[in-house]
Amino acid sequence: MCLGASGMGKTWLQERVSELMPQEDILEITTLSMNAFYYFGKEELKHKLLLIEDMDGAEAVLYPLRELQSKRKISKTVTLKDSKGNLKTVTLNLEGTVCISGCTTREQLYEDNANRCILLYMDNSPEQDKKIMDYQRKLSAGLIDQYEERKVREQIKNVHRILKPISVRNPYDTYLSLPEAVFKPRRTMLLLLMFTDSRLRALLMVTEFIRKVTRT
Structure with missing residues (x-):
């Protein structure tokens, strides 16, 4: 959200x-x-x-x-x-x-x-405002390589298309803990576990993809 x-x-x-x-x-x-x-x-x-x-x-x-x-x-x-x-x-x-x-x-x-x-x-923040407006000015002036941006987007889409589901078990999950002030800790802990496991799963899938591409 x-x-x-x-x-x-x-x-x-x-x-x-x-x-x-x-x-x-x-x-x-x-x-x-x-x-x-x-x-x-x-x-x-x-x-x-x-x-x-x-x-x-x-x-x-x-x-x-x-x-x-x-x-x-x-x-x-x-x-x-x-x-x-x-x-x-x-x-x-x-x-x-x-x-x-x-x-x-x-x-x-x-x-x-x-x-x-x-x-x-x-x-x-004001710093983020400056970064965004700087990008907007460069885009309007034609200084941003939009072709390269589209090329990268298409590459990432194609990576998603060939990824396959894998099972992940993180042995370090037992070390995760939450502060006492966390709202609804039971649900938050489950969310944290799913988030960390998803990040690990994504890393493994991308690593496997790079390995296959390097071989070919």
């Missing part, structure tokens, strides 16, 4: 990160009703990156999203008419795992979601 005041570039940052992912693995959500969420195909969202441009626009689906994050699947029983007009009960199932990224200016409003997420706070 990306947090910051309006105009700080939260959505811009999220869009730039999404450009490094294969487009077939991304689903952008502006507004979506809770009922519509359950009518995706059973595995349509599996291993997808869901981008929520503004959390306020997707407030109706925050509950099923939380359940999808926690349980990796959600279900809902509804009554539908068959081809003959007869009513029948149907259970709609949706499976994860999914990666969810969203932007908001109101952290407290989404507390239940925030404690399931890694929170990224925008840098609003």
Whole structure:
């Protein structure tokens, strides 16, 4: 979850990160009703990156999203008419795992979601303002090699496409601890473990990719 005041570039940052992912693995959500969420195909969202441009626009689906994050699947029983007009009960199932990224200016409003997420706070320092404006001026003046930027983005996308899932067991997980003041420590510890293991998994996958490329 990306947090910051309006105009700080939260959505811009999220869009730039999404450009490094294969487009077939991304689903952008502006507004979506809770009922519509359950009518995706059973595995349509599996291993997808869901981008929520503004959390306020997707407030109706925050509950099923939380359940999808926690349980990796959600279900809902509804009554539908068959081809003959007869009513029948149907259970709609949706499976994860999914990666969810969203932007908001109101952290407290989404507390239940925030404690399931890694929170990224925008840098609003004068030094960061100067760096951003310097890049904007160079881009406008044609001093930024946009072709090279696109080339790098495509390379990273293709790396994602060939990565394969691997199992990771970190023997140092038993040494991790949290400060006593941490909010909801049980959930935070699980989030920390998943985060460190994911970083290790990513490092191993990239190392394997580089090794294969070097061999060829």
